Every structure is written in structure tokens, then in C-alpha cells.
Amino acid sequence: MTDEPELRRRIGTARRVVVKIGSSAITSFGGGIRRPQLDALADVCQARMAAGSDVFVVSSGAIGAGMSPLGMTTRPSTLSAKQAAASVGQLELARAWGDSFSRYDRVVGQVLLTAGDIGRRESAANAQRTLDRLRTLGAVPVVNENDTVATNEIRFGDNDRLAALVAHLISADALVLLSDVDALYDSDPRKGDATAVTMVSGAADLDGVVAGAGGALGTGGMASKLAAARLAADAGIPVLLTAAERAAEALADDPGVGTVFAPRPERMTARRFWVRHAADARGAVLLDDGAVRAVTGSRRSLLLAGVTGVDGLFHFGDVIEMRDPAGQTVARGIAQYDSVEVRTRLAERASGSGTTGQGRPLVHADDLVAL
Template identity: 40%
Template sequence: MTSLLVDANYLVVKVGSSLVTNNGEGLDQKAIAAWADQIARIVKQGKHVVLVSSGAVAEGMQRLGWKKRPTLVNELQAAAAVGQMGLVQMYESCFSLHGMHTAQILLTHEDLADRKRYLNARSTLRTLLDLGVIPIINENDTVATEEIRFGDNDTLGSLVANLIDADALVILTDQPGLYSADPRKHADARFIQQGMAGDIELEKMAGGAGSAVGTGGMLTKILAAKRAARSGAHTVIASGREHDVLIRLANGELIGTHLRAGQIKTLAKKQWLADHLRLSGRVVLDDGAVKALTQDGKSLLPIGVVAIEGSFERGEVVACVDAQGHEIARGLVNYTSLEASRILGQPSSEIERILGYIDEAELIHRDNLILI
């Protein structure tokens, strides 16, 4: 088997903080120059690359003379604001040596949760790629609060992969890839070279549900691969310490862990729904409604809902959960939480009598719903 990057035309490459900041000591110009060189070379092979790069806070701390990472949100945001200047400046200077331009894109979850802003971001990124520009993406830490944060750049990378319909997501870290257990604690840990994105056993190995074993951040990478697979993007988790790792992967060498996407590309609107990290509420379904959604591909009707949780408005994204609380789908709801509470368990023919009007016969139409 050869690398999943061989036939990939659109790539999202995520580079971890330790790879660009001398393990947190400030930006490593030599390392960043090496990334720029590798990306420039694979772009000249005909590939389009978006780079998701950490490092702003570490650079900001160095510029401000801070020896210890702050804990206050406003100080972290200040460090990020200062550090972004250095991060983008260095990438721009390194890529200019190859005759290439870069563009800075800072995102928050709200940018992708709002349909209009999502489409604007998508259009801008695709245009930049068509122009041969390298977008440098990071979370907008300067304005992001806990409520609108992605939480980590692995998640951000997967969302960007969905956003641009990438063929592959490359997560470069300081580890060789995924192991069956933490190799620092278990000498018999087995290296996982190939797998399927979304495999629940991988989540368990990485410290997810049903496992007490963690591998130092690998879970976020496994979940990122699962999310990227929704739009048909494969994921490679590899060591950024490997010499010319991007070049070798693009040329077919099997480095790191390769997780294949098992599904075809999701329709753009449903992909956008799946990318919502924070939802406005939940609707609890009975067994019949669960079957209608998961097996029959039907819309969600009020009669199949047994409970409403949270407060939401018409047109917001809500989760659909079964009686045990497991999320099975999410979608754009046609009624507010107050209205939904009044019509739950009722046939659609009763909506107008109960509410005095009817917008839609469905609580969530199947065209506005995606299975999780």
C-alpha cells in the first residue's frame, strides 16, 4: 500500500506547536523554513495546500519576555495577538524565498457555525488556492472565548478539511503515529500503520470511551480524522521530525498512521451541519423515530419526539439523541423549543390546531439533517 497523499490534490497540513517553536521556546526559523520548502515543492507537483499552524502564543510569550505560560484568558489572548505578527511574518519571508505568497486566516467556531460566514470562508480559501497562495490558518485566540473555541488545532484542521473539500488531512506531531497503547507506559504497544477513520476501536486505543489508556493527545487526532472523513478526506498522522516527511508522503512512502475515509463526500450543507461543535439544544427520540432516521432515511416528525432539552430558535442546529442520550443525528429545526415542546408526540396533522399555524409538517426535514 502507498501513501494516501499520492492522489490527493487538496491537502490540509496541521503542524503542532512543538514542531515550530523549539518545544515552546519561540519560533524555530530553521524548522519553519523547512516546512515552507517542503510545501513549495509539493505545490509545484500540482497539489494545493492549506497550512494550519500553531505557535502564536509561544512566540508572543517570547516577545513579551514571559517565562511562564499565563493562565488568565486575557493574557493568553494578548500573547496570541503579539505572536501572530511574528508567526505570519516568518512564514511569509520563508515562502517568499520560493516565489510564493501567503495569506493569514484567523477563525473561530462562530465563523463556521454561521452559514453565510461559512460560505464566505470557503469561497475565500478556494480562491486563494486557485491563485497559488498558501493560506496560514490559526484559531483567532485574540477574540475566542471558551464558548466559541475549537479547543485545539487538530479539530480546526479537520474542519478546514471539510470546509475546502480536501482530499486529505495531514497531522504532523512529535510522535511517529498512533499506537494501540501509550508506548511510554506499555512496552508491548503496537504501532497502527493503517486503519479506517471513525473506527470506535481506534478511539478506545487513544483513550476514548471505554478505555483508561491515553496517548498524550492522540484522541483529538483520531476524532479529527473521524470528522475529516465526513467530507471524504483521508487522514495521515505522522512525525514532523521525519526528514522531508511531506515530500516522501506525496511520493507514496507509507510514513506514520494512515486512516482511510470510508464514506463518499457529504453534501456541503450537511457537512456544515456536522461541523457544528456546539449545538443549541437536543431532541430526544423514541425507537421508532430513531429507526426512521437511521434506517429509512426519513424526516423527523413531532410524533417521534419524547422530550425537548435546551432553548433554541427556528433554524438553529440541534442534536437528535436516542433514549440513552447517544447522538444519532443533527439538523436545522423548523420550530422553536417552546413550540416543539407543545407538539412533541403529536401527529403532524395536529400542529396547526395546537400552535394556531403550521410552518412545516416536519420538526427537521431530512434535507436539513445529517446522521452522526
């Protein structure tokens, strides 16, 4: 097992690094973009690039950056207002990053993504090629969620997850999450009696840890950062979490700040990673208790005999969710039937005119990932 000093050195010497910057680090309610703070972060990224690393910036803050120009004093709550603020803020944010990196004669390329872009293999491949080409041309890729078109149904929910997916997309060597908290704590540090967790090597290290939701300017929070770290770990990518104010130390060659998260010992295959984390689920099937045990405990294929119901519409080749009798999603996988055929087979079984115990599985074990 990798020890903490070795893991920190691995992050500090990573060749390809994704740096995620939270909204609160670079925006404020009253003044929009906080230019001194953004410039300081650009300085740190430039220093890391000058040392030989490729840096990909995932920048939150589009909605926060657009609030001040539009005269908003509180974060918008409706989808249309968020999209309007983002449409203004994305321009403000891109201009600010461009101006800041121009001090080093570097060009910035803005890449706006939605969850649907990552969930579809063709568009994800296009995004990967764009990011890689920007890198080879010497530009700094600045990625953000495309809030102007994202909806509640397809949005990432927070840029922590987006950053982890981008890290996977470009085969990053490290992910650095910069926010308003200097480390992971076992409880809310603002309430006192909280202990910092300096390294997370597995789920057992999170026993008793209480993670909260995001702040007023952003949608993330410690819970989203833990989920992003787990996602990155599945992709074999180590993660460092700390405060934006400590960015210079976080991007040093031997970072001694924050919390580090160890990657999985064996990197999840690209196909299984896509099924578990990136692909859009098109529908769901309900399982009986025996099928739940088979797919989660024994890693066996899902047979139609274990299916009790269908939710939504899906086609052959779509990623679907598998839910237990209580409605909780326990696995995801690639369907070998469409939803109409599954419903027909279930109706035949109920009437006694057919069987669902024979034939090919609904989801083959090779295309199934338990959650």
C-alpha cells in the same frame, strides 16, 4: 476497498493538500518560535508546491509564539491570558511564515477563523473564496484559529478539527497532520509495548486503541487527531498522520511513514456534512427510547411525539442536537419548529389539550444525521 499502498500513493499525488502543523513542532516554552524547524517545514511545503500541488498550511502555535515575548513560562490557563498571548503570537507566527516563504519569493496570506465562521454558511463561503483566491494568486494560505476572539463556547478546541474543516471547505484531496507522534499506536508509545497502526480503514481498526489528550504547548492530542481523521473521512478526504520531523517523507510522492486513514466509500453530501460537523447547534431536544431508535437505527424523521423536553432556544432552520434519555447526543438535524412552539406543543400534550403526533416532523430524515 482501497489497500494501503494505493491510499498512500493517492495522498502522495494529491493535487490540493492541507498540511496541519502542531504547536510543539514550531514553538517552545523558552524561545517562542523555533525558526529552524519552521524553515524546514516551509522547505517541504515549497517542494510539494514545486511538484505541482497546492498547499494550504494550518499552523498552530499562536499562543506558544506569544508566550516568550510576554515573559510567560507556562501555558496560560485563563481565557483572557490565552487571548493576550495569541494576539502577540499571531503577529510573530505570520511574520515567521512570511519570512520563511519569502526565500522562495512566495507571499503568505494569513486567514484567522473561529468555529462560528465555519458554522455559518455565508461566512464559510467567504472563507472558502478567500482561500481559493489566495491560491490562484500564488500566495500560501496560512490558517489558524482566531484565538484572540474565540471563547470556550465557540472555539474549535484544537487545530486538528480546524484543519479537517478547512480540507472540506476547499475540497482538498488529502490532509496531512504533522505533530510530535510519528504514527497512531494502540497505546502510549512512551510507556512501551505499543504497536503502530499503519492504516485505519474503519472503526473496527480502532478497537482497543487508547488515545490521549494534548501536550503542554497545544490543546490537541491523539484523540483530537482521530476525531479530525473521522471528520475528513466523512468528507471523502484521505488523511496521513505522522511526526513533523518526518514531513519530507510525509509529503513525498509515495509516503511510507505514519498512519493513513481511508475516506468513506461514499462522500457525505455537503448539507449533511455541514449538519454533522460544521454547523453551530443552537439548542437540543430530549427523546424517548423509541425516538432514539427511529433516528439512529431506522434513519426516520423525528416526530414531536418522541420528544420529551427542550434545552435552550432555537428557531426554524437552526441545527439542533437530539439527546437520548441519558443526555447523550445521538443525532443532529435542522429544526422545522422553533423551541417556543415545541414547548407549547409539549405542554398541550401534558395537559391533554393537544397532540404532538400529527403535523410535520420536528426534523426531517433528509436533514438528520445520526452520530
